[in-house]
Every structure is written in C-alpha cells, then in structure tokens.
Amino acid sequence: MKPILEVRGLKTHFFTDAGVVRSVDGVDFTIKQGEILGIVGESGCGKSVTSLSIMRLIPSPPGKTVGGEIMFQGKNLLAVSEKEMRSIRGNEIAMIFQEPMTSLNPAFRIGAQICEAIQLHLGIGRSQARQRAVELLREVGIPRPEQLIFEYPHQLSGGMRQRVMIAMAMACRPKLLIADEPTTALDVTIQAQILTLMRRIRDEAGTSIMLITHDLGVVAETCDRVVVMYAGKVIEEADVKTLFKNPKHPYTQGLLQSVPKLKGPRERLYSIPGSIPVPHAMPKGCKFAPRCPLAGQACWESEPELLGVDERTLHHVRCWLHHDSRSAADLVKTAGKGGTT
Numbered sequence: 001m002k003p004i005l006e007v008r009g010l011k012t013h014f015f016t017d018a019g020v021v022r023s024v025d026g027v028d029f030t031i032k033q034g035e036i037l038g039i040v041g042e043s044g045c046g047k048s049v050t051s052l053s054i055m056r057l058i059p060s061p062p063g064k065t066v067g068g069e070i071m072f073q074g075k076n077l078l079a080v081s082e083k084e085m086r087s088i089r090g091n092e093i094a095m096i097f098q099e100p101m102t103s104l105n106p107a108f109r110i111g112a113q114i115c116e117a118i119q120l121h122l123g124i125g126r127s128q129a130r131q132r133a134v135e136l137l138r139e140v141g142i143p144r145p146e147q148l149i150f151e152y153p154h155q156l157s158g159g160m161r162q163r164v165m166i167a168m169a170m171a172c173r174p175k176l177l178i179a180d181e182p183t184t185a186l187d188v189t190i191q192a193q194i195l196t197l198m199r200r201i202r203d204e205a206g207t208s209i210m211l212i213t214h215d216l217g218v219v220a221e222t223c224d225r226v227v228v229m230y231a232g233k234v235i236e237e238a239d240v241k242t243l244f245k246n247p248k249h250p251y252t253q254g255l256l257q258s259v260p261k262l263k264g265p266r267e268r269l270y271s272i273p274g275s276i277p278v279p280h281a282m283p284k285g286c287k288f289a290p291r292c293p294l295a296g297q298a299c300w301e302s303e304p305e306l307l308g309v310d311e312r313t314l315h316h317v318r319c320w321l322h323h324d325s326r327s328a329a330d331l332v333k334t335a336g337k338g339g340t341t
Helices: 047-055 082-088 110-122 126-139 158-169 188-205 216-222 240-245 250-257 297-301 328-333
Strands: 003-016 019-032 036-040 063-072 093-096 176-180 208-213 225-230 233-239 307-310 315-317
Touching (some): 003 208, 036 047, 093 158, 176 188, 208 216, 216 240, 225 250
C-alpha cells in the first residue's frame, strides 16, 4: 500500500544565542493509509517539533525547516504556498494539540470554534455548520451536545475539552490526524475512552493517525508501528509487536525496562542513567553513547546510519551493535574505551 505521508531527511533547527539547536536532524518515516503510527521518546527528543514541521507551524524566527521533504499524497508540503497550506491544514491534515485549554479560545463558545473550521473548509452556511458541530460532538461521545455548543472551554472538564479538540480535528474528515500527547493529564478511564475513540475513527473513516506519546502502554494498546526518537533522530522503527518483543537499540531496551511490572516481586524501577545531551552541544558520534552501557570506540567516533535488521518485519535500528561493519562482540570488548563523563 502506498504511504499517505513520507517524511524524508527532515531537518528543523532553531537559531538561538546559545547556538543552533538541531531539534529534528534528519528524520525519516512513512505512514500508510489507515495506519496508526506511534512516535515515542523522552521530552526534548523532537517529537512535537516533527509534527509542527509537518503542519508548517514552526515559529520563525527562531525556528526553520532547513532540509528534507514532507510528501503528502505525492505533494511536498515544504514547497507549497502558504495559501495552499492553509487549505490543507485542518482539512486534509488535522492536529490535536497537547493541551486543549491553550488550544481552545477561552473567549468563544465551543460551537463557534467548531463551526469556524467547518464553514471555512466546507463552505456551508451557519445553521448547517451548527448541525454538523452537534453531530461531531455526539460522535465523540459528549452528552447533551445541543447545549454544550453554547458553553465556554472553562466550563468543561479536561476529558471533555480533549473530545472537543478531536471533534474539531475530525470536522472535515481529514486523511491524516496528528495527535500530540492526546491523553496527557487525563485519568485512566478517560484515557481509555479517548484511545478507543481514535481507533474507531481509524476503523470507520480510514483516517491515518500519527500518535505522539511518551506512554508505552498507550503505544502497545493503540499503534500498528512505532518510531523511537532520541536527540532529534529516529533510532529504531518496527511494528509494535516486534518492538516490544525484540527491541534492538539500548535506548529502546531501557525505555521498556523502565515500565512497571504488574507481576513478580516489587523492586526499584529501572532508569536510564544520565540525561539527554545539551541541544546545542551534541556529542560527536552516537547521541546515546554517553548513557549507553555498551558504548564502544566506534560509538564515540561516528554516528551509525538507520539500517534494516529484519526485512520481513521492516525492523530498522541506528546502532553500531547491529551494523555489519563491526560485530556486537567487538563493540562490547571495546565498551568504555571512549569513556563516559
């Protein structure tokens, strides 16, 4: 199946007084029709900047997309005019932002905010748009939608506001939905309802979904494939079952190891040692080398490419341990020679 979105060598940098911050530094991934792709990683790894780059919402200055392509249905979004991008944004590609309280305008009623997108992109009248807004709110499981369209954002709970954001995003039946941490700060019951709703949207409308999260439980329950990011780069990519069963990169292994176990003896949770590198002063070689227990000389000298390790499952990893040029045994023997600080 042909991908609906292809991100090729995407680079988005921020030019600050402290230096150039390479928030996204050569990211590649694809999303197929009707697929839910999870983007995983620690805060600051470039997940949200990647999504904003796709929507062309990077604040400039100080940010700028300096390289790569974003191919949406065969069209490079980085090359289209701002007028054409406005017609795509919210219509063919929609986004659910991380914090609905800051995304919804507190001065306007819920119905007016949903109707604005419907009227802008579909060109229908106010009464039809209002009727469509009520239908959308009902579809996302909001009770008494006829009354709720006259309420303001502050009158709703966090879960209700998130559902309103999903209704707004789905107003024009987009082909691609980008969800940036859609379940953050929600209780587990509401979180489960939101994830069920997103799967239903995919199944009923055939919408492709790019789900950005740091919650591996959400990924395991919802996604078809997973992209793991670290320091602005993709370090591992696989289908969800392969990644959880056989993670290859030490960083991915550390993330999975830090998940609490429901069974077995209670013990202290594992945490990956160290912290993410300073954005404007990245290490020379592999960006994870200062925190990696298996880092060898090659890891400190040069950065590995993202290579396939299993053609059958399309499993890719960016790690010298899995490159043909040097065996894992050789690297383990030299582990620590580069030194950690």
